[in-house]
Amino acid sequence: MADFDQELDASGLNCPLPILRAKKTLNGMESGKVLHIIATDPGSVKDFEAFANQTGNELMESKEVGGKFEFLIKKA
Amino acid sequence: MSDEKKLAIIATKGSLDWAYPPFILASTAAALGYETEIFFTFYGLQLLKKDLDLEVTPLGNPGMPMPMGMDKWFPVVGLALPGMQGMMTSMMKKKMASKGVADLTELRELCQEAEVKLIACQMTVDLFEMNTSEFIDGIEYAGAARFFEFAGTSDICLYI
Numbered sequence: 384m385a386d387f388d389q390e391l392d393a394s395g396l397n398c399p400l401p402i403l404r405a406k407k408t409l410n411g412m413e414s415g416k417v418l419h420i421i422a423t424d425p426g427s428v429k430d431f432e433a434f435a436n437q438t439g440n441e442l443m444e445s446k447e448v449g450g451k452f453e454f455l456i457k458k459a
Numbered sequence: 460m461s462d463e464k465k466l467a468i469i470a471t472k473g474s475l476d477w478a479y480p481p482f483i484l485a486s487t488a489a490a491l492g493y494e495t496e497i498f499f500t501f502y503g504l505q506l507l508k509k510d511l512d513l514e515v516t517p518l519g520n521p522g523m524p525m526p527m528g529m530d531k532w533f534p535v536v537g538l539a540l541p542g543m544q545g546m547m548t549s550m551m552k553k554k555m556a557s558k559g560v561a562d563l564t565e566l567r568e569l570c571q572e573a574e575v576k577l578i579a580c581q582m583t584v585d586l587f588e589m590n591t592s593e594f595i596d597g598i599e600y601a602g603a604a605r606f607f608e609f610a611g612t613s614d615i616c617l618y619i
Contacts, residue, residue, distance in 0.1 A: 395559045396559045396561075397558055397559040397560045397561070398483070399483050399486060399487040399490070399561075400559070400561050402487060402490055403486055403487070403490050403569050406490035423559075424559070434490070434491065437491045437492065438490075438491060438492055
């Protein structure tokens with residue numbers, strides 16, 4: 384997985400909390416910085432895709448590692 | 460006029476289960492950049508109380524999953540037994556907490572932080588003689604015309 388600037392562990396949280404926490408964390412980051420998110424909610428895979436499409440923040444990577452879902456999002 | 464998308468919601472229900480859709484959708488929409496307003500009317504006003512004391516009832520709700528096959532043991536009439544509503548409410552709350560579903564108060568705070576406008580129906584407040592000191596701060600009191608001012612320009616409008 385590529386480098387990132389900040390990390391958010393949303394394990395154990397269910398919809399819509401991973402998205403809301405990610406949005407809040409991104410708000411405090413500078414443009415171009417990368418956020419690494421870890422989630423256990425299987426719905427978050429499609430949700431982070433949709434989040435990126437609608438907010439313009441780039442979803443650089445999305446993968447499953449040992450039953451957890453990991454995402455890299457670059458702030459627009 | 461901004462090019463921001465808009466979501467208008469009318470929240471009419473005051474039970475624990477139906478409290479979730481307006482707050483989940485509004486907070487998510489706000490995170491996606493929507494300008495969002497929720498108009499609370501009739502039983503929906505319960506969702507604006509400082510102390511949320513909401514319950515869920517299996518009565519008249521054949522779609523509600525019941526634990527341990529209770530719906531077979533207690534067909535319809537059994538669901539009206541005293542204590543059933545309290546028991547179902549407590550079970551539902553435990554289940555939600557164990558599945559990492561957000562607490563309602565937290566979701567509502569997230570909505571307010573994200574500048575979702577919460578509007579209480581003034582007519583309902585008067586009708587049920589509700590005490591506005593029991594409601595959270597930062598809400599607006601208005602009528603149907605105020606709702607349409609925003610809803611008329613919205614991209615999505617939901618009645619919940």
